Amino acid sequence: MNIRDIAKIAGVGVSTVSRVINNHPDVKEQTRERVLEIIKENNYIPNNSARNLKKNNTKNIGVLIKGVFNPFFSEMLDLISKRISKAGYSMILEHHDYLSDNEIKNLISIVKEKRLQGVICLGGNFENISNEDFDDIEVPVVLTSINHKYGKEFSKFSSVTIDNVHSAYLATEHLIKCGCRSIAIMLGDEKDLGIGFLREEGFLKALKDNNIKFNKEFRLLGRFDYRGAYNELKNILDKNADIDGIFAISDIMAVGCSKAIKDSNLEIGKDISIVGFDGMDISEFYSPTITTIKQPKLEMAELSVGLLLDLLEGKTENKHIILETELIERESSNYKKFKKSYGK
Amino acid sequence: MNIRDIAKIAGVGVSTVSRVINNHPDVKEQTRERVLEIIKENNYIPNNSARNLKKNNTKNIGVLIKGVFNPFFSEMLDLISKRISKAGYSMILEHHDYLSDNEIKNLISIVKEKRLQGVICLGGNFENISNEDFDDIEVPVVLTSINHKYGKEFSKFSSVTIDNVHSAYLATEHLIKCGCRSIAIMLGDEKDLGIGFLREEGFLKALKDNNIKFNKEFRLLGRFDYRGAYNELKNILDKNADIDGIFAISDIMAVGCSKAIKDSNLEIGKDISIVGFDGMDISEFYSPTITTIKQPKLEMAELSVGLLLDLLEGKTENKHIILETELIERESSNYKKFKKSYGK
Secondary structure (H helix, E strand, C coil): CCHHHHHHHHCCCHHHHHHHHCCCCCCCHHHHHHHHHHHHHCCCCCCHHHHHHHHCCCCEEEEEEECCCCHHHHHHHHHHHHHHHHCCCEEEEEEECCCCCCHHHHHHHHHHHCCCCEEEEECCCCCCCCHHHHCCCCCCEEEECCCCCCCCCCCCCEEEEECHHHHHHHHHHHHHHCCCCCEEEEECCCCCCCHHHHHHHHHHHHHHHCCCCCCHHHEEECCCCHHHHHHHHHHHHHCCCCCCEEEECCHHHHHHHHHHHHHCCCCECCCEEEEEEECCHHHHHCCCCCEEEECCHHHHHHHHHHHHHHHHCCCCCCCEEEECCEEECCCCCCHHHHCCCCCC | CCHHHHHHHHCCCHHHHHHHHCCCCCCCHHHHHHHHHHHHHCCCCCCHHHHHHHHCCCCEEEEEEECCCCHHHHHHHHHHHHHHHHCCCEEEEEEECCCCCCHHHHHHHHHHHCCEEEEEEECCCCCCCCHHHHCCCCCCEEEECCCCCCCCCCCCCEEEEECHHHHHHHHHHHHHHCCCCCEEEEECCCCCCCHHHHHHHHHHHHHHHCCCCCCHHHEEECCCCHHHHHHHHHHHHCCCCCCCEEEECCHHHHHHHHHHHHHCCCCECCCEEEEEEECCHHHHHCCCCCEEEECCHHHHHHHHHHHHHHHHCCCCCCCEEEECCEEECCCCCCHHHHCCCCCC
């Protein structure tokens, strides 16, 4: 069913149907009504494509996701995608991996090639960027969940982030308060220049402030997935490593660690305490429940897309928002407190 | 940095720079080299946008995802997104929810509005569709993980799916073999006209074939998430419901069920056995491990995007592919078999 079919059925010319579709005044009321009725009866959907092209008003918002599959970003994406759709934009999703060395260059290239009206970057290495880097980007950019806290002097882009160093410090301090003295860190990837380094910084600072020495053999790399974390920890536990606490920089890896501890016949929260990061639902539904640093995921998504839409409409200047995180204490740490409720 | 800046630095006209960028032969070799060097030195990225617009070759592939956030589709999406990018297309992602009543109309509308060259639909109610429904869609369409097995007479679209009825039958039969007689089903949503109904059909058939009566109070709705499944099952267990087996139509809901069973001081696999569906990683890393029907997720994603790209290049006709599923037996069912490895 195309515009010619509609014209034929209505017994009018194609241009008349076109005028009806485009709300052109120059059509008899009777004709307009008949054409609209036929359009409706035949479920005909006007082809906006040609019109859009002519007007050159493709409205594309790009979402650039750093790294491989990341459930934390997936959950944010759902909300972002819906808000973008609702605002009448299309969402163009691009993944890029850890090895690209110049995020800004990637960004410029994608904005130009995909003709984007605005961009949200989820994750990425945006340390040491400057206003000048954005000289070639004429559209609003919101950097979300990245590895830096920017201040208002960075007026050419916006950011929505958390304080990763401080949050990791809190997580580690909690393990120390639970009595852990031989603490491992489960990082993602050696080449991850993003949030991993900041969380490691906070971790090391907490150890130092508490006069606890870090055993470099306990710097583990779990590839940000269940299996990677499981294998890495199981491997070192099989060698009878003396670990009594683990800070995993993602909840997914904390789950992998938990399974490795169980499979080593050790007790989570008693023999080895675990703190994760993100506040994913699984940390609450795993057994035992997993202590975590909760990021305000939905607020972060909501603010990022809201800010971008406001920037697009000229309703706001660029902003830098730092959101609070929260330590959620659960069964995987502080055994004594949870002993009653935890298992048998 | 724009084309005029490059021209200025190189001491040539803008049109010369343009000819260099577009590999036009009409430039002196020496000039070409100098311009390219300056482009490189300045990290200048040519603006393809105008060129693309002129050529009208936006290459967009749409991915339409049915329903709210679904980790099963998220994991497929990662692979699909990468393959689409690699093939030189942009991926336009659209979510639509359960309540839209006419999937085909949605599809036509999105293809036209977003100027898509091809579409992959992940999930959705595509029962009882016909070749004629695709008369208005001039681009290739692959329906993936939908609620119907189509045959080759449906030549106007492609599909990649599993046999949901049969797979659910196997899951239920396994529970019966494990000794369960009072079996509940954890479905997603009352209004889900997609795969849920087919899995329920297989479930009921297995019960009937084994002369087991289904207690309609054990038809549970878990909203496809941890919390929904947890609340629904906890609620009925609190009333001392006599359930000894649960078929959850997603692994995420199987996890929610597992937590509810533990929090009711019952033992998973002994008091109540569980079988999930999907073969998500969490089913392997949960504790106890969860028996599941494994879908060939990555193969499904790979085949869907490969098929669409082949269709776009005219390398293949429409196809209908039905993939095998596999029952993975784990600790959450068949307690005796796993007793040794399971817990203490």
